[in-house]
Structures are given as structure tokens and as C-alpha cells.
Amino acid sequence: MATNIAEIPVRKICCIGAGYVGGPTCSVLALNCPDIQVTVVDRNELRINQWNSEKLPIYEPGLEEIVKQCRGKNLFFSTDMAPALKEADLIFISVNTPTKTFGLGKGRAADLKFVESCARLIAEVCDRSKIVVEKSTVPVRSAASIVNVLKANTKPGVSYQVLSNPEFLAEGTAVNDLKNPDRVLIGGEESEEGKKAISALSWVYRHWVSADKIIEMNTWSSELSKLAANAFLAQRISSINAISAVCEATGADVSEVAKAIGLDSRLGPKFLQASVGWGGSCFQKDILNLVYISESLNLTSVAAYWQQVIDMNEYQKSRFGERIVQSMFNTITDKRIAILGFAFKKNTGDTRESPAIHVAKHLLEEGAFLHIYDPKVEKAQILLDLDQLDEESGISIHTDPYEAAKGTHALVICTEWDQFIVNTYDYQRMYDSMLKPAFVFDGRKILNHSALAKIGFHVETIGKRHGQSFQDHNWAGTNGI
Numbered sequence: 177m178a179t180n181i182a183e184i185p186v187r188k189i190c191c192i193g194a195g196y197v198g199g200p201t202c203s204v205l206a207l208n209c210p211d212i213q214v215t216v217v218d219r220n221e222l223r224i225n226q227w228n229s230e231k232l233p234i235y236e237p238g239l240e241e242i243v244k245q246c247r248g249k250n251l252f253f254s255t256d257m258a259p260a261l262k263e264a265d266l267i268f269i270s271v272n273t274p275t276k277t278f279g280l281g282k283g284r285a286a287d288l289k290f291v292e293s294c295a296r297l298i299a300e301v302c303d304r305s306k307i308v309v310e311k312s313t314v315p316v317r318s319a320a321s322i323v324n325v326l327k328a329n330t331k332p333g334v335s336y337q338v339l340s341n342p343e344f345l346a347e348g349t350a351v352n353d354l355k356n357p358d359r360v361l362i363g364g365e366e367s368e369e370g371k372k373a374i375s376a377l378s379w380v381y382r383h384w385v386s387a388d389k390i391i392e393m394n395t396w397s398s399e400l401s402k403l404a405a406n407a408f409l410a411q412r413i414s415s416i417n418a419i420s421a422v423c424e425a426t427g428a429d430v431s432e433v434a435k436a437i438g439l440d441s442r443l444g445p446k447f448l449q450a451s452v453g454w455g456g457s458c459f460q461k462d463i464l465n466l467v468y469i470s471e472s473l474n475l476t477s478v479a480a481y482w483q484q485v486i487d488m489n490e491y492q493k494s495r496f497g498e499r500i501v502q503s504m505f506n507t508i509t510d511k512r513i514a515i516l517g518f519a520f521k522k523n524t525g526d527t528r529e530s531p532a533i534h535v536a537k538h539l540l541e542e543g544a545f546l547h548i549y550d551p552k553v554e555k556a557q558i559l560l561d562l563d564q565l566d567e568e569s570g571i572s573i574h575t576d577p578y579e580a581a582k583g584t585h586a587l588v589i590c591t592e593w594d595q596f597i598v599n600t601y602d603y604q605r606m607y608d609s610m611l612k613p614a615f616v617f618d619g620r621k622i623l624n625h626s627a628l629a630k631i632g633f634h635v636e637t638i639g640k641r642h643g644q645s646f647q648d649h650n651w652a653g654t655n656g657i
């Protein structure tokens with residue numbers, strides 16, 4: 177018998193994609209909704225096995241405890257997609273939407289082949305009406321494509337409502353972000369059926385999110401809001417990084433400038449930390465996607481504006497690598513350099529688009545030997561990111577930071593791990609084991625530079641000139657005062 181959306185109570189949820197979004201999102205959902213059965217499916221058997229094991233495939237503070245509490249009760253991980261899709265009332269599509277690597281839009285447009293294959297599979301296996309929720313980050317109007325694919329392949333008597341519900345979690349704080357979201361966006365059709373589907377998803381979130389934070393809007397606004405939010409966040413970092421270059425050239429200190437800017441209540445203090453550059457799987461691909469959409473709409477000035485946010489990030493990563501070489505007497509050939517931190521940010525093992533990759537490749541090209549340590553990134557992942565098959569080609573991966581530092585000329589901080597700060601690590605011990613002069617390049621501005629200088633390190637950081645003073649720059653000559 178035909179069912180319509182109004183008759184669908186949400187008792188069973190299936191999420192396609194057991195990645196950085198699908199895994200944590202469904203874990204927090206299962207924790208807060210004991211009355212709902214949640215099954216996360218993925219075609220990657222290894223990933224599913226890891227979700228079902230003691231060692232989860234991703235590291236997120238607080239996640240392991242939640243998975244242990246819910247797994248086997250109302251949270252399941254499986255590769256058997258068809259039965260889970262068939263019995264679900266609501267399906268999240270949470271698969272990856274990478275940048276296209278070929279064809280039209282290559283290097284910029286989002287590749288929606290995984291999203292489309294999910295829609296095809298849903299239509300093929302499901303024999304009753306369901307709510308399909310687009311959680312992956314997608315270009316504006318992608319929901320229309322999902323609707324078209326579903327409609328063209330739907331079994332008789334079955335109907336679907338497609339909602340947009342983008343995810344705003346940040347890796348490293350995913351559990352907290354999911355438990356206490358700033359907002360939950362739900363975009364859907366303005367029809368009766370659309371409104372009912374929105375209410376059903378809203379009811380799921382209402383288990384733990386207050387009503388004022390659940391915002392209903394049209395589908396296209398919801399899709400665009402996600403791209404726009406990421407573009408704004410990355411733009412803020414690129415802006416302060418641009419200022420950091422001016423600081424290094426003039427003697428201003430970017431930390432002081434950031435503090436001054438952040439105290440303006442119209443701007444606020446967040447996302448004003450200058451660094452070696454932003455990374456992660458989302459910012460780059462989502463802004464490229466926005467640039468591509470703008471170009472496709474003939475909005476060339478808009479496209480150029482957002483492209484510059486990416487270009488500034490590339491410039492910042494390259495500048496940092498070049499500064500390391502320049503400071504070490506313009507050559508690092510055959511020098512040993514320790515890289516502390518390889519993840520794109522702290523509290524995650526994710527290295528996608530990590531600035532550490534860019535910096536490490538730059539140093540390898542200049543002939544350095546690298547000794548890399550990260551508390552959470554696996555050795556195989558680091559070698560893969562650096563296009564190396566083994567450790568013989570100038571790279572050693574360490575499980576102990578002191579071993580990584582031993583016998584090197586320089587320490588390069590690429591990730592802002594809390595354990596790297598001076599009170600946690602014994603930098604005197606590292607200094608004693610290093611070649612002299614011993615350098616520190618703090619790409620995250622997390623260390624106590626005066627304490628390191630006291631030990632004897634030569635310290636270089638972002639947005640501040642080394643040993644700057646009023647005497648070291650001829651102002652009259654440069655700006656005509």
C-alpha cells in the first residue's frame with residue numbers, strides 16, 4: 177500500500193557514509209535518541225570493521241565513550257546497505273563530495289558521483305516512502321538532482337521528500353559541536369509534504385536541541401549557507417594571515433594586531449589566529465565549489481573574490497617554507513629537521529589538506545631529511561601524504577617527540593597540539609640533543625618564545641620579525657617619515 181510522508185514516524189534511521197561526519201553525527205544522535213535505531217552503512221569494509229572494533233577509524237575527543245555506550249543497542253555499523261536502507265524511515269546521505277579531478281569543472285567543481293549513486297541505490301532497494309536528508313556539503317540546487325534521480329527510478333506507490341541538513345561540526349570538537357550546535361538548518365520544499373518532512377527531522381533533533389536553534393528555510397538557502405559559512409571562516413584566517421605578512425615586513429606583531437581587532441565587538445576574537453595556513457577536507461573544496469558556482473553563473477567578480485581566499489592560503493604555506501630555508505642560512509640541503517604535528521589541526525588524526533604536507537614537501541625538495549612526529553596520525557598516512565612508499569627517502573616517522581628532535585637542526589611546529597606547549601614538553605632536553613644553532617619555527621604561534629630564546633633557541637614565528645627593535649629598520653627610507 178502506498179505511504180505518504182505524513183504517516184512516517186521516525187523509528188529507524190540509516191546513514192550512508194561512516195566517515196568524519198556520518199560516524200560522530202550518528203553516535204551523538206543514537207546517544208540522545210534511545211527510541212530511534214541508527215544504522216551507519218558504508219561500502220568501505222575496513223572502515224566499518226574499525227567502527228565495530230576497539231580502535232575507531234577516527235579520533236575525536238569523547239567519541240569512543242559514546243560509541244561504546246550505544247553500539248549494539250541502538251547504534252549499528254554495517255556494510256550491508258540494502259536491508260538498512262529498506263527498513264529506515266529517514267536516510268542521511270553523508271558521503272564525501274570531493275573536488276572533481278577530471279572533466280568539466282576539474283579542480284574546482286564538487287564531484288557528486290557518490291551522492292548520485294546513493295540516490296540510485298535508495299530508489300532501487302526501497303519499497304516504501306522515506307525522507308532523504310542531504311547531509312553532505314553540496315553545490316546549491318543539488319537536492320534537485322537527488323529528487324530527479326529518485327523520481328526517475330522510484331517504485332510504484334513510493335514517494336520521497338528530500339531535505340537539506342548541512343553539518344557544521346568541526347573536527348577536533350565534533351562531539352561537543354554535535355551535542356551543542358550553534359544552529360541546525362533544515363531546508364525543504366514549501367509543500368504540505370515538505371513541511372511534514374521538515375517537522376519529522378526537526379522532531380529527531382528536538383530530542384537534544386532547543387527549538388530556537390532549529391531553523392527551517394528553503395532548500396537552496398540551506399545548501400548555500402554551508403558553503404558561505406566555510407568561505408567566511410576561511411576568509412577570516414586568510415585575512416589575518418595577509419596581515420601577518422605585513423607584520424613580518426614592518427615590525428608589527430600580528431598577535432597584538434589580532435587582539436586589537438578582536439576586541440571590536442562588531443568583529444569578535446574568534447578565527448583571528450595567524451598561522452602557517454588553514455587545512456582540512458572542507459575549506460578548500462567548499463570555496464573552490466563556490467568559485468565554480470559563481471563562474472557558472474557568470475558572476476566573475478564574486479568568483480575572483482573568493483578565489484583570493486585560497487590563493488592567500490597557498491601564499492602563506494609557501495612563505496613559511498621559504499622562511500625556514502632563509503633563516504637557516506639559505507640552505508637546508510642535508511640538514512635534519514623535525515616536524516612536530518602533521519594533522520591539519522589539533523585533536524584529530526585527519527591530514528586532509530594539512531599545511532604540514534605542503535611544508536614537508538617544500539623542505540624535502542630543498543634536500544632536508546625530515547623527522548616527523550604527530551600524536552595521532554599513523555605512519556602509513558604520513559608516508560602516503562608525502563607520496564613515499566617507505567622511510568628510506570629522507571623521512572623518518574617517530575612515536576616519541578624527543579627521538580624526533582634528536583640530532584636535528586630545527587623544530588618546525590605545524591599543528592597546535594596542546595602537548596607541544598613549553599610547560600608540557602622539556603625543550604631544554606630537546607635543545608641539548610640538537611645541533612647548534614638550534615632553530616624553532618612556530619607555525620602555530622603556540623610556544624612561549626622568550627622561554628625558548630632563553631634556552632638558546634633561535635625562534636622564528638608567523639607575523640613577527642625575529643629580534644625586532646626600532647633600530648633594525650630604516651623607517652625614513654621606507655615610508656618617507
Ligand SMILES: NC(=O)c1ccc[n+]([C@@H]2O[C@H](COP(=O)([O-])OP(=O)(O)OC[C@H]3O[C@@H](n4cnc5c(N)ncnc54)[C@H](O)[C@@H]3O)[C@@H](O)[C@H]2O)c1
Nearest residue numbers: 193194195196197218219220270271272273290312313343
Ligand atoms: N569532515 C568534516 O569536518 C565535515 C564537516 C561538515 C561537513 N562535511 C561534509 O560531509 C561530507 C562527508 O565528509 P566526511 O569528512 O565524513 O567524508 P569521509 O570521506 O570521511 O567519509 C565519507 C564516507 O562515505 C563512504 N561512501 C562514499 N560513497 C559511498 C556509497 N556510494 N555508498 C556507501 N558509502 C559511500 C566512503 O567510503 C567514506 O567512508 C562531505 O560532503 C563533507 O564536505 C565534512
